[in-house]
Amino acid sequence: MQWRLMRVHTLPASVAPVLLTLVYAFLFYPRFSILNAVLCAAVALSAQICSNYANDLIDYKKGCDTSERKGFERPLSNGSVSVAEVKYGLYFWLTAMLLSGLWLVFNTHWTLLFVGLAVALGVFAYSGGPFPLSSNGLGDVAVLIFYGLVPMLFTFYAVTGVLPDGTLWKMAFAMGFASVNILVVNNYRDYEEDMKTGKRTVIVKFGKDFAPKLYMMCGMLSVILFYPLFNMPSLLLVMLYVTLFFLPVYKNLVHYEGRALNRVLAMTGRNVLILSLVGIAMLLIKYRHWY
Numbered sequence: 001m002q003w004r005l006m007r008v009h010t011l012p013a014s015v016a017p018v019l020l021t022l023v024y025a026f027l028f029y030p031r032f033s034i035l036n037a038v039l040c041a042a043v044a045l046s047a048q049i050c051s052n053y054a055n056d057l058i059d060y061k062k063g064c065d066t067s068e069r070k071g072f073e074r075p076l077s078n079g080s081v082s083v084a085e086v087k088y089g090l091y092f093w094l095t096a097m098l099l100s101g102l103w104l105v106f107n108t109h110w111t112l113l114f115v116g117l118a119v120a121l122g123v124f125a126y127s128g129g130p131f132p133l134s135s136n137g138l139g140d141v142a143v144l145i146f147y148g149l150v151p152m153l154f155t156f157y158a159v160t161g162v163l164p165d166g167t168l169w170k171m172a173f174a175m176g177f178a179s180v181n182i183l184v185v186n187n188y189r190d191y192e193e194d195m196k197t198g199k200r201t202v203i204v205k206f207g208k209d210f211a212p213k214l215y216m217m218c219g220m221l222s223v224i225l226f227y228p229l230f231n232m233p234s235l236l237l238v239m240l241y242v243t244l245f246f247l248p249v250y251k252n253l254v255h256y257e258g259r260a261l262n263r264v265l266a267m268t269g270r271n272v273l274i275l276s277l278v279g280i281a282m283l284l285i286k287y288r289h290w291y
């Protein structure tokens, strides 16, 4: 049951950006801390699991996961786990996040404590608190920041000890935009339910037709922003990714409705991981050209 609470199919969103950053730092920078690399991966995974648990708990308390829900089953709302079980899991993963995060701060620089505070706040502020980001059209910005910029820029600093360069900034935006699309599908699927419950997502604000346009825009940005790595063989890889993975999922988004969109959501999550693997392949190609 804990597996379903962890929402394993969404975890590539935090693993993929960290993995890509580690390969970049390892190949192109002289200093690489293996311990800090492991700690960054642990913070990313535990923080995402915490935010998934917190989302289950807060949405259950607010009553926004109604019987009309089209998304994946929520174990708490359908009665297959108790509040105590979810709280137990949340405390476990919060402890894991805080311990690995504090160890990382101890190994690097005390100012990263502020990043840790922002991550801890983000875990709860997405669904709860006085100004839930998800209900105020800021969920997409939160995803861009916490699944693109934060894990990539700070993982890089933690493992190399130097500030991120321009290529890493671009890749961080690219991975962030790829993950935003997971939320775009989520909010496209939930459009009617969100309208009823007053959840003002970007798709509710701009209309249902905006979702496929936003999906296409984020998808294109997520590949174009890898441009510092482009050369002939890597461009071929990018074209393969777009034609074999991105466009078929986009077509499904346009044609499917309701619960069928859960498959599109899972495939968008899978694409985040595939894009990071394409990024890694492009890094290896560039590395071979350099040395």
Ligand SMILES: CC(C)=CCC/C(C)=C/CC/C(C)=C/CC/C(C)=C/CC/C(C)=C/CC/C(C)=C/CC/C(C)=C/CC/C(C)=C/COP(=O)(O)OP(=O)(O)O
Pocket (backbone or CB within 6 Å): 014, 018, 040, 041, 043, 044, 045, 047, 048, 051, 052, 055, 059, 071, 072, 097, 098, 100, 101, 102, 104, 105, 112, 113, 115, 116, 117, 118, 119, 120, 121, 122, 123, 126, 127, 134, 139, 142, 143, 146, 147, 150, 151, 152, 154, 155, 158, 186, 190
């Ligand atoms: C004392 C103290 C605070 C210490 C902190 C220690 C600490 C953690 C230090 C960290 C230090 C550093 C520098 C770490 C390195 C950087 C790393 C690796 C950071 C990890 C970043 C990361 C991957 C965060 C993920 C979790 C967070 C904060 C997410 C932001 C919120 C967000 C966008 C959540 C979306 C998730 C959900 C549930 C979406 C779907 O919900 P909903 O819309 O309701 O849909 P549905 O209907 O399906 O339920």
